[in-house]
Protein backbone atom coordinates (compact mmCIF):
# COMPACT_ATOMS: atom_id res chain seq x y z
CA UNK A 1 0.00 0.00 0.00
CA UNK A 2 3.03 2.31 0.31
CA UNK A 3 3.84 2.14 -3.36
CA UNK A 4 1.67 5.00 -4.48
CA UNK A 5 2.46 7.83 -6.83
CA UNK A 6 2.78 11.37 -5.56
CA UNK A 7 -0.55 12.28 -7.10
CA UNK A 8 -2.15 9.43 -5.21
CA UNK A 9 -0.90 10.82 -1.88
CA UNK A 10 -2.51 14.16 -2.72
CA UNK A 11 -5.74 12.51 -3.72
CA UNK A 12 -6.08 10.78 -0.36
CA UNK A 13 -5.68 14.07 1.48
CA UNK A 14 -2.01 14.52 2.36
CA UNK A 15 -1.72 17.73 0.33
CA UNK A 16 0.06 19.66 3.08
CA UNK A 17 2.52 16.86 3.86
CA UNK A 18 3.15 16.20 0.17
CA UNK A 19 4.08 19.84 -0.40
CA UNK A 20 6.41 19.76 2.60
CA UNK A 21 8.07 16.57 1.42
CA UNK A 22 8.59 17.97 -2.05
CA UNK A 23 10.24 20.96 -0.37
CA UNK A 24 12.48 18.67 1.67
CA UNK A 25 13.52 16.70 -1.42
CA UNK A 26 14.25 19.96 -3.24
CA UNK A 27 16.52 21.07 -0.38
CA UNK A 28 18.28 17.69 -0.45
CA UNK A 29 18.95 18.06 -4.16
CA UNK A 30 20.30 21.59 -3.70
CA UNK A 31 22.52 20.39 -0.87
CA UNK A 32 23.72 17.47 -2.98
CA UNK A 33 24.89 19.86 -5.67
CA UNK A 34 26.63 22.07 -3.10
CA UNK A 35 28.25 19.27 -1.10
CA UNK A 36 28.88 16.69 -3.82
CA UNK A 37 26.97 13.70 -2.56
CA UNK A 38 24.89 11.43 -4.73
CA UNK A 39 22.68 9.55 -2.35
CA UNK A 40 20.82 10.36 0.84
CA UNK A 41 20.53 7.48 3.30
CA UNK A 42 18.94 9.07 6.35
CA UNK A 43 17.06 12.33 6.77
CA UNK A 44 16.36 13.52 10.27
CA UNK A 45 13.55 16.01 10.53
CA UNK A 46 12.52 18.04 13.49
CA UNK A 47 8.83 18.81 13.38
CA UNK A 48 7.44 21.23 15.91
CA UNK A 49 4.61 19.73 17.98
CA UNK A 50 2.33 22.57 16.91
CA UNK A 51 2.94 22.13 13.19
CA UNK A 52 -0.16 19.97 12.71
CA UNK A 53 1.84 17.44 10.70
CA UNK A 54 1.25 13.73 11.06
CA UNK A 55 4.60 11.90 11.21
CA UNK A 56 3.03 8.86 9.55
CA UNK A 57 1.71 11.01 6.70
CA UNK A 58 5.17 12.56 6.33
CA UNK A 59 6.79 9.13 5.98
CA UNK A 60 4.17 8.12 3.47
CA UNK A 61 4.56 11.28 1.38
CA UNK A 62 8.34 11.39 1.66
CA UNK A 63 8.58 7.98 0.08
CA UNK A 64 6.44 9.20 -2.82
CA UNK A 65 8.22 12.54 -3.17
CA UNK A 66 11.68 10.93 -3.05
CA UNK A 67 10.96 8.32 -5.69
CA UNK A 68 13.32 8.73 -8.63
CA UNK A 69 15.51 11.23 -6.75
CA UNK A 70 18.76 10.90 -4.85
CA UNK A 71 16.69 10.45 -1.71
CA UNK A 72 14.87 7.39 -2.97
CA UNK A 73 14.69 4.75 -0.20
CA UNK A 74 16.17 7.17 2.32
CA UNK A 75 15.05 6.58 5.86
CA UNK A 76 13.06 9.42 7.37
CA UNK A 77 13.57 9.94 11.08
CA UNK A 78 11.21 12.34 12.76
CA UNK A 79 11.88 14.06 16.05
CA UNK A 80 9.19 16.11 17.75
CA UNK A 81 10.55 18.39 20.47
CA UNK A 82 8.34 19.90 23.14
CA UNK A 83 7.01 23.39 22.55
CA UNK A 84 7.01 26.27 24.93
CA UNK A 85 4.13 28.61 25.57
CA UNK A 86 3.34 31.60 27.71
CA UNK A 87 0.70 30.91 30.35
CA UNK A 88 -1.31 34.02 31.14
CA UNK A 89 -2.54 32.54 34.43
CA UNK A 90 0.86 31.56 35.78
CA UNK A 91 2.61 34.48 34.14
CA UNK A 92 5.49 32.29 33.02
CA UNK A 93 6.78 30.15 30.17
CA UNK A 94 5.66 26.53 30.31
CA UNK A 95 6.16 23.44 28.16
CA UNK A 96 3.18 22.13 26.23
CA UNK A 97 2.89 19.14 23.96
CA UNK A 98 0.14 19.94 21.50
CA UNK A 99 -1.78 22.72 19.81
CA UNK A 100 -4.40 24.22 22.11
CA UNK A 101 -2.55 22.55 24.92
CA UNK A 102 -3.18 23.27 28.55
CA UNK A 103 -0.74 24.69 31.03
CA UNK A 104 0.90 21.77 32.88
CA UNK A 105 1.16 23.91 36.02
CA UNK A 106 -2.36 25.28 36.44
CA UNK A 107 -4.47 23.54 33.76
CA UNK A 108 -5.38 26.82 32.08
CA UNK A 109 -6.20 26.91 28.37
CA UNK A 110 -5.11 30.53 28.27
CA UNK A 111 -1.68 29.85 26.82
CA UNK A 112 0.09 31.47 23.90
CA UNK A 113 2.35 29.03 22.02
CA UNK A 114 5.80 30.40 21.17
CA UNK A 115 6.97 28.77 17.97
CA UNK A 116 6.80 25.00 17.82
CA UNK A 117 5.30 24.94 14.33
CA UNK A 118 8.50 24.73 12.31
CA UNK A 119 9.93 21.92 10.24
CA UNK A 120 13.70 21.62 10.00
CA UNK A 121 16.18 19.18 8.53
CA UNK A 122 18.55 18.63 11.43
CA UNK A 123 20.79 15.88 10.12
CA UNK A 124 21.63 14.01 6.92
CA UNK A 125 23.49 10.82 6.32
CA UNK A 126 24.75 10.72 2.76
CA UNK A 127 27.01 8.84 0.39
Ligand SMILES: [Zn+2]
Nearest residue numbers: 087090103106
Ligand atom coordinates in the same frame (compact mmCIF):
# COMPACT_ATOMS: atom_id res chain seq x y z
ZN1 LIG B 1 -0.46 28.12 33.99
